[in-house]
Amino acid sequence: MNRLHTLSPPVPNTNRQRLYILLDETAMRTELANHYDLTPSLACAEELADIYAKMDRVISPPDWAIYAPYVKAILALKKQRNAVILAHNYMTPEIYHGIADVVGDSLQLAIKATEVEADVIVQCGVHFMAETSKILNPSKTVLIPDMDAGCSLAESITAEGIAEMRAKYPGAPVVTYVNTTAEVKAASDICCTSSNAAQIVAAQDSDTVIMTPDQYLAQNVAKEVPNKRVVWWAGSCIVHEQYTAKDLREYRDWNPGTRIIAHPECPPDVIAEADFSGSTSGIIDYVHRERPEKAMLVTECSMAANISDELPDVDFVGPCNMCPYMKKITLEKVLWSLHSMQGAVEVDPEIAAQARVAVERMIDLSRRLAV
Numbered sequence: 001m002n003r004l005h006t007l008s009p010p011v012p013n014t015n016r017q018r019l020y021i022l023l024d025e026t027a028m029r030t031e032l033a034n035h036y037d038l039t040p041s042l043a044c045a046e047e048l049a050d051i052y053a054k055m056d057r058v059i060s061p062p063d064w065a066i067y068a069p070y071v072k073a074i075l076a077l078k079k080q081r082n083a084v085i086l087a088h089n090y091m092t093p094e095i096y097h098g099i100a101d102v103v104g105d106s107l108q109l110a111i112k113a114t115e116v117e118a119d120v121i122v123q124c125g126v127h128f129m130a131e132t133s134k135i136l137n138p139s140k141t142v143l144i145p146d147m148d149a150g151c152s153l154a155e156s157i158t159a160e161g162i163a164e165m166r167a168k169y170p171g172a173p174v175v176t177y178v179n180t181t182a183e184v185k186a187a188s189d190i191c192c193t194s195s196n197a198a199q200i201v202a203a204q205d206s207d208t209v210i211m212t213p214d215q216y217l218a219q220n221v222a223k224e225v226p227n228k229r230v231v232w233w234a235g236s237c238i239v240h241e242q243y244t245a246k247d248l249r250e251y252r253d254w255n256p257g258t259r260i261i262a263h264p265e266c267p268p269d270v271i272a273e274a275d276f277s278g279s280t281s282g283i284i285d286y287v288h289r290e291r292p293e294k295a296m297l298v299t300e301c302s303m304a305a306n307i308s309d310e311l312p313d314v315d316f317v318g319p320c321n322m323c324p325y326m327k328k329i330t331l332e333k334v335l336w337s338l339h340s341m342q343g344a345v346e347v348d349p350e351i352a353a354q355a356r357v358a359v360e361r362m363i364d365l366s367r368r369l370a371v
Contacts, residue, residue: 028336035339036073044068054097057312058305064094070331071098077338083120085334086112086133089280090300090326091124097306099334100124105280106132106178107193111363113137122337123345124329126151130345131182135352135359142345145333149325153179153265156235157213162187165210169231172208175200176358179237180213182347186354188212191362194264195279198224199369200362216240220264220271239321240265243298248273251296251318258317259292263299274298287311300326 032038045052045061045068052064059067071094078085078099086109087100096103102112106129113121113133121142123130128151130144162174162184175197176188185191192200197217201209202225209228211218213235222230243266252258252273261283262274271277276286280299284307287295291311296318297304304316337343347355 029332032332032335032339036069036335038069038073040066041069044072048072048098051098053309055093055305055309057309058093067094067098067331070094070335074099074331074335074338077335078122081120081338081341082118083122083338084116084118085122085124086116086129088125088129088326089284089306090302090323091306091329092302092327093305094331095124095329095334096302097309099331103306105193105195105282107195107279107362107366108281109133110136110178110193110359111366114363116140120338120341122334124334125149126154126323126325127345128154128179128181131347131355132178132185132359134345134347135182135185135355138347138349138352141341143337143341143343144345145330145337145343146328147343149328151179151325152238153177153214153235154181154184157184157233159183159187161233162212165212165231165233169208169210172206172210172231173204174210174212175204176212177214177217178359178362182351182355184212185358186351188358189361190365191358193279193362195282196362196366196369197221197264200365201225201228201230203365203369204228214265216267217264219268220277223268237265239300239323240298241267242321243267243270243319245269245273247319248296248298255294255317258294258296259290260296260298260318261286266298270298287314302326 042065045065048068048071084101085099087096087103089105110132113136121133121140123133123144126149130142134142173189175190175192178191178193198221201221207229209230211230212233215232215234215236218230218232240263248260260274261276262271264277294315294317301320301322
């Protein structure tokens with residue numbers, strides 16, 4: 001058994017725990033090496049040249065020679081397991097372009113999860129995304145390559161927090177960001193993503209709407225839907241809260257002409273400095289449509305890397321904040337999850353049934369509003 005994927009997060013700052021995990025990773029690598037040829041290979045890199053062409057601006061040939069054997073092994077094992085890989089836009093290029101069957105933002109992945117016919121879903125993202133896939137596919141095996149791929153935003157709210165907000169604002173519907181646990185979704189009325197949050201809030205019958213857990217998304221939505229009184233929980237994303245309006249102004253002064261494109265999880269004063277704000281899919285659509293000479297994506301690092309090869313005429317510049325949780329997902333761990341079938345995500349059936357209502361309401365309403 002690979003304890004790396006079955007234990008609770010280790011107690012921090014203990015040498016014994018760090019050694020424990022290191023030994024497990026060593027055992028994992030030994031097991032994989034016994035079954036797959038993972039030696040860096042120029043021949044394998046050339047064999048998968050068509051895949052590499054999607055990311056050759058951001059991954060060097062030597063690095064691709066390292067990644068290619070893993071990609072080849074994963075693609076073969078995926079067929080054997082009848083598995084599909086869903087990858088968020090924040091995955092690294094070798095995952096996003098190399099092995100994913102579906103890429104997208106949280107809404108796109110949630111919708112696609114309802115259409116999956118494969119027996120196994122490998123969620124290349126963070127834990128709440130895997131939970132959402134399991135909620136929508138209770139009979140399927142849903143794997144996450146690293147159980148410790150959490151989310152600061154999801155961890156900021158509990159079902160008790162939802163109850164606290166309901167008590168404070170009686171009768172107000174609870175619109176919960178999908179970046180939450182199954183228990184929190186189950187305690188909510190409807191979910192939303194950054195791409196549909198304003199539409200979901202606007203569609204609520206009540207004058208007052210509770211939004212959880214992202215305070216900045218809620219504040220930005222409140223400006224888009226002024227006819228609603230939006231109240232919020234004080235959670236935030238560790239990636240997007242790092243950006244400041246001062247930094248953006250200084251960067252624009254230093255590098256004029258740069259198009260600044262921000263995610264709505266950023267603070268409102270950051271959004272005010274941006275030329276455009278949207279979800280990860282909205283950001284991708286905007287850059288494809290506008291083709292700015294220079295673009296600064298005010299979001300997680302891998303976004304620019306993943307679309308760089310598709311847009312050779314756009315120079316992606318500026319700061320880069322990485323999500324440490326998203327970066328826990330690696331090719332090696334994806335291969336291990338498919339090889340060992342460990343890292344299965346389970347959700348209590350009663351909680352899943354309640355959470356499914358909130359997620360399906362979001363998907364159904366989004367589809368109706370899109371017509």
